[in-house]
Amino acid sequence: EPEVTQTPSHQVTQMGQEVILRCVPISNHLYFYWYRQILGQKVEFLVSFYNNEISEKSEIFDDQFSVERPDGSNFTLKIRSTKLEDSAMYFCASSSKTTGEGNTIYFGEGSWLTVV
Amino acid sequence: GQQVMQIPQYQHVQEGEDFTTYCNSSTTLSNIQWYKQRPGGHPVFLIQLVKSGEVKKQKRLTFQFGEAKKNSSLHITATQTTDVGTYFCAVSGGYQKVTFGTGTKLQVIP
Numbered sequence: 172e173p174e175v176t177q178t179p180s181h182q183v184t185q186m187g188q189e190v191i192l193r194c195v196p197i198s199n200h201l202y203f204y205w206y207r208q209i210l211g212q213k214v215e216f217l218v219s220f221y222n223n224e225i226s227e228k229s230e231i232f233d234d235q236f237s238v239e240r241p242d243g244s245n246f247t248l249k250i251r252s253t254k255l256e257d258s259a260m261y262f263c264a265s266s267s268k269t270t271g272e273g274n275t276i277y278f279g280e281g282s283w284l285t286v287v
Numbered sequence: 288g289q290q291v292m293q294i295p296q297y298q299h300v301q302e303g304e305d306f307t308t309y310c311n312s313s314t315t316l317s318n319i320q321w322y323k324q325r326p327g328g329h330p331v332f333l334i335q336l337v338k339s340g341e342v343k344k345q346k347r348l349t350f351q352f353g354e355a356k357k358n359s360s361l362h363i364t365a366t367q368t369t370d371v372g373t374y375f376c377a378v379s380g381g382y383q384k385v386t387f388g389t390g391t392k393l394q395v396i397p
Contacts, residue, residue: 204385214322214330214375214387227384262329276385278329 173197175279177263183285184253192248192282194263203246204264204276205238207231214262220246253286260284291316291376291388299394306363308391310376318379319352319359322387325372330387333361366395 176195184190196203205217218228220238235257237249246265250257260281291312300306310319318337322330334343336352336359343350349362363370376388 206387213389214324214377216384216386219384229384275332275335278331280329 173277175263175265175277177261177279177282179282180280181283181285183287186255186286187252190250190253190284192250192261192263192284194246194248194279195244196246196263196265197267197277198244200265200267200277202226202266202268203238203240204266205248206262206264206278207259208262208281209259217248217261250284253284255286258284258286291319291378291386293374293376293388293391295391296389297392297394299396300366302368302395302397303365306366306370306393308361308374308376308393310359310361310388312357312378315356316359316378317356320377320379320385321350321359321361322375322377323372324375324390328372330375363393366393368395368397371395 175197178193182190203220206214207217208214216229218232218238219226223240235251239247260283262281263279264276266276291310293308293310298306318335320335321333323333324330334350336350339356340354341352347364351360359376361374371393373390373392375390377385379385
């Protein structure tokens with residue numbers, strides 16, 4: 172079964188540093204997402220991306236965050252000037268149709284970010 | 288944005304017992320999705336419900352969407368240790384945003 176792959180699986184970074192989390196969505200998917208899950212809490216929507224631009228974002232996704240699709244396969248999440256509270260599991264996801272059509276979202280295994 | 292609450296937050300059951308988690312919203316939902324997240328794992332899509340009163344089954348799992356489309360439930364018959372994990376309901380709001388519920392963490396005691 173095709174899958175979403177994420178790297179790194181775990182990253183430790185100093186507070187104030189920038190991190191880039193990478194994702195390779197499923198190849199024929201058109202819609203890409205980043206979600207965040209703080210330890211023990213629910214999965215929170217950050218941003219969705221379609222046709223090379225952000226289509227929707229949450230209040231969490233402020234100027235500290237950015238996303239990019241630098242080539243035909245990768246989808247990245249950049250977090251500038253990391254804070255302690257950014258420590259969380261970051262999940263990338265993709266789907267072939269808009270979720271408004273009730274399509275399945277496939278999640279990657281996550282990148283665990285620890286800010287120290 | 289749309290908010291969904293799930294109850295209970297935690298549930299411990301003996302293996303073989305049934306389990307039910309409930310998802311409630313104050314507003315009418317266009318659809319509802321259910322996900323399972325194993326400990327240390329990522330959310331895995333289970334099913335989507337769209338129609339009022341809809342009931343779907345997957346082996347020992349039964350999913351129901353309320354008549355008013357404001358609530359949903361997931362029922363597991365005769366739980367097994369492989370059922371351990373957190374079950375999330377989720378709703379599509381807006382164009383692509385999926386909002387997850389608070390989740391119910393299921394522990395199955397062998």
